[in-house]
Amino acid sequence: MIKSLVGGIVAATALMLASTVAFAEPEIVSGPAADAGCFAPWSADTKFFKFPKKDGPYRIALANGYIANTWRIQMIQTAKAYAAQPDVAAKLKEFKVVSTGEDVPAQISAINNFIDSGYDAIVVNAQNPTAFAPVIKRAKDAGVILVAFDNILDTEDAINVNVDQKGLGTLWGDWLVKHIPDGGKVLEVRGVAGTSVDTDRHNGIHEALDASGKKWDVVEVLGKWDDPTAQKATADAIAVHKKFDGITAQGGDTGVVQAMIDAKHAFVPFGGETENGFRKFCAAHAVDGLKCTSAGTGPAQVAVAIKTAIAALEGEVVPQSVKLPLAIVSDPDFKEGQDFFPDQSDNFFVGNSFPTCGINFTAQEIMGQSKENQ
Numbered sequence: 001m002i003k004s005l006v007g008g009i010v011a012a013t014a015l016m017l018a019s020t021v022a023f024a025e026p027e028i029v030s031g032p033a034a035d036a037g038c039f040a041p042w043s044a045d046t047k048f049f050k051f052p053k054k055d056g057p058y059r060i061a062l063a064n065g066y067i068a069n070t071w072r073i074q075m076i077q078t079a080k081a082y083a084a085q086p087d088v089a090a091k092l093k094e095f096k097v098v099s100t101g102e103d104v105p106a107q108i109s110a111i112n113n114f115i116d117s118g119y120d121a122i123v124v125n126a127q128n129p130t131a132f133a134p135v136i137k138r139a140k141d142a143g144v145i146l147v148a149f150d151n152i153l154d155t156e157d158a159i160n161v162n163v164d165q166k167g168l169g170t171l172w173g174d175w176l177v178k179h180i181p182d183g184g185k186v187l188e189v190r191g192v193a194g195t196s197v198d199t200d201r202h203n204g205i206h207e208a209l210d211a212s213g214k215k216w217d218v219v220e221v222l223g224k225w226d227d228p229t230a231q232k233a234t235a236d237a238i239a240v241h242k243k244f245d246g247i248t249a250q251g252g253d254t255g256v257v258q259a260m261i262d263a264k265h266a267f268v269p270f271g272g273e274t275e276n277g278f279r280k281f282c283a284a285h286a287v288d289g290l291k292c293t294s295a296g297t298g299p300a301q302v303a304v305a306i307k308t309a310i311a312a313l314e315g316e317v318v319p320q321s322v323k324l325p326l327a328i329v330s331d332p333d334f335k336e337g338q339d340f341f342p343d344q345s346d347n348f349f350v351g352n353s354f355p356t357c358g359i360n361f362t363a364q365e366i367m368g369q370s371k372e373n374q
Helices: 002-024 070-084 104-116 133-142 165-179 196-211 227-241 253-262 276-284 301-313 363-367
Strands: 027-029 048-050 058-064 092-099 121-125 145-149 159-162 184-190 216-222 246-249 270-272 292-296 321-323 327-330
Touching: 058 070, 058 104, 058 301, 070 092, 070 121, 070 301, 070 363, 104 121, 104 133, 121 301, 133 145, 145 301, 159 301, 165 196, 165 246, 165 270, 165 292, 184 196, 184 227, 196 216, 216 227, 227 253, 246 253, 253 270, 253 276, 276 292
Parallel strands: 058 092, 058 121, 121 145, 145 159, 159 321, 184 216, 184 246, 246 270, 270 292
Antiparallel strands: 027 048, 292 327
């Protein structure tokens, strides 16, 4: 009798574990995605996932790392705004947000806590693309869907949602090549060290410069995608080097231009991100030599990541790697009320709509949310 009981318990446990692993393993299927307009595959070789359908409403968490810049703050606000939209809220039992700073182990610990707490999906902006292997396996074994965006994960066991960050760096580099005919000294204001976004953009910039055959002297400083930090780093660089022929910055661009103005540095060609303040400067000072290209993707990519997580939980076909379009505007095409907004904060990132995904936010909708953990 005891043997029979023990045997039954063992069999039941094995069955439970088997069903968990089965849920964790998506079926590899042929495309296209269920929402092909929104979930564009990264390349022709991208795999398509179909997870077993799970009944909602769902518990979804956002595990963010770095928080100390306006892009990340706006991203958190956008995530909350998206989760609060009636058609999305109807599918959510709980939406949790945690930001852990630049401490990679702390972010991994937060994800582990979400797994242990039984969340259905975790959306993550990863602090380091290669440090998450153990927690990725834990999520997979527990049947928790991981969706990484912006700073993605170096794995095919999670869904990645991103723009072509290296291609963005290449775009900026090509802009400098085009507008600095003889090469020269360039200030490169980088982002947060160790993140995939910073590395990919940096590599794209340098590949474009190197491929031009021109001679470049690149001075690198860390701006952490933050206006005050980037402004100080730029001011210090100008004080030391006196003159630059071009500038590229991954974020904090409004601060970079302000540092140029404060130092009375001549305006030069600039490849930068999509901050509203930067675009205001580009429009106002184009005639003075500030020839800009402004490109990136707004913090609303977090909404696409959440939408992807819900679609995967509902058993819809999704790409393993989703490619988002860039929001690009270049001199002389900066249009007030379309590409920049004089009545909005300089810190507001423009480009917060993905029409093919049915995602669009007003500034008021985003700014009405807090940046705090919830």
